[in-house]
Amino acid sequence: MRTGDKGGEYGKIEFWEDKQKGILKATLMDKQAEEWADAVFKDAKRDKRNEPQNNKPTQLRRFYDEVLRFDSLLKGNEADNAFEKHLPYIKMLNAKVAYAKGREHVSEKFVEMIKGCVSHVETRDDFDAFKSFFEAFIGYYRFLHPKNN
Numbered sequence: 001m002r003t004g005d006k007g008g009e010y011g012k013i014e015f016w017e018d019k020q021k022g023i024l025k026a027t028l029m030d031k032q033a034e035e036w037a038d039a040v041f042k043d044a045k046r047d048k049r050n051e052p053q054n055n056k057p058t059q060l061r062r063f064y065d066e067v068l069r070f071d072s073l074l075k076g077n078e079a080d081n082a083f084e085k086h087l088p089y090i091k092m093l094n095a096k097v098a099y100a101k102g103r104e105h106v107s108e109k110f111v112e113m114i115k116g117c118v119s120h121v122e123t124r125d126d127f128d129a130f131k132s133f134f135e136a137f138i139g140y141y142r143f144l145h146p147k148n149n
Contacts, residue, residue, distance in 0.1 A: 012116070013028075013032060013036070013113070013116045013117055013120070014028070014032075015028060015120055015126060015130070015131070015133070017095050017127040022125065024129055024132075026135075028093075028129070028133055029132060029133065029136040032133070033133055033136035033137045033139075033140050034136075034140045034144070035114050036137055036140075037137050037138075037140035037141040037143075037144055037145075038124075038144055039109050039113075040055055040060070040107065040110045040113060040137075040138075040141065041055065041141065041144060041145050042109075043107040043108060043109035043110070044107055044121075044147065045104065045107065048049070051123065053104070054104050054105055054106055054107055055106055055107050055110055056105075057141065057142065058079045059100065059105045059106055060110065061138065063093065063100075063134075064099065064134050064135070067093075067094065067130065067131050067134055068078060068098070069114070070086055070090055070127070071090070071128075071131055073074070073086060074086060074124065074127070079112065081138065083123070083127070085123045087121070087122075087149070090118065090121055090127065091118055091121070093114055093118050094114065094115055094118055097111050098109065098115040104144070105132070113137070116132045117133065117134070118130070
């Protein structure tokens with residue numbers, strides 16, 4: 001969210017309007033995703049021609065593909081504790097995004113977004129909300145900045 005909006009600044013990603021009822025925030029898949037896509041694009045390091053040197057779609061897509069991989073693993077294993085067994089590896093996305101930042105493949109804003117999302121993932125429903133938000137983010141990133149994708 002932008003400064004001045006409810007939440008104060010980017011980084012405050014909220015999945016749920018009412019988690020107990022399973023009601024997602026109405027703004028999650030549109031306003032929040034679009035704002036984050038724009039913020040991540042604007043945070044990219046630029047070359048002399050103003051072309052992004054990090055936050056390239058292939059780098060961002062690698063993280064989304066990892067989320068889809070977890071989704072596939074979870075769908076293929078509906079055992080009672082399947083999610084709990086995979087949760088530490090889902091949380092490891094934080095380490096992977098830190099590594100990508102260290103190699104200057106992604107910006108601080110993308111790290112902030114991933115960490116903000118992963119911090120909310122405690123249940124399968126949270127993970128599904130994260131996956132859907134990330135899908136919307138990728139869509140808006142391509143839409144807002146098609147020349148760079």
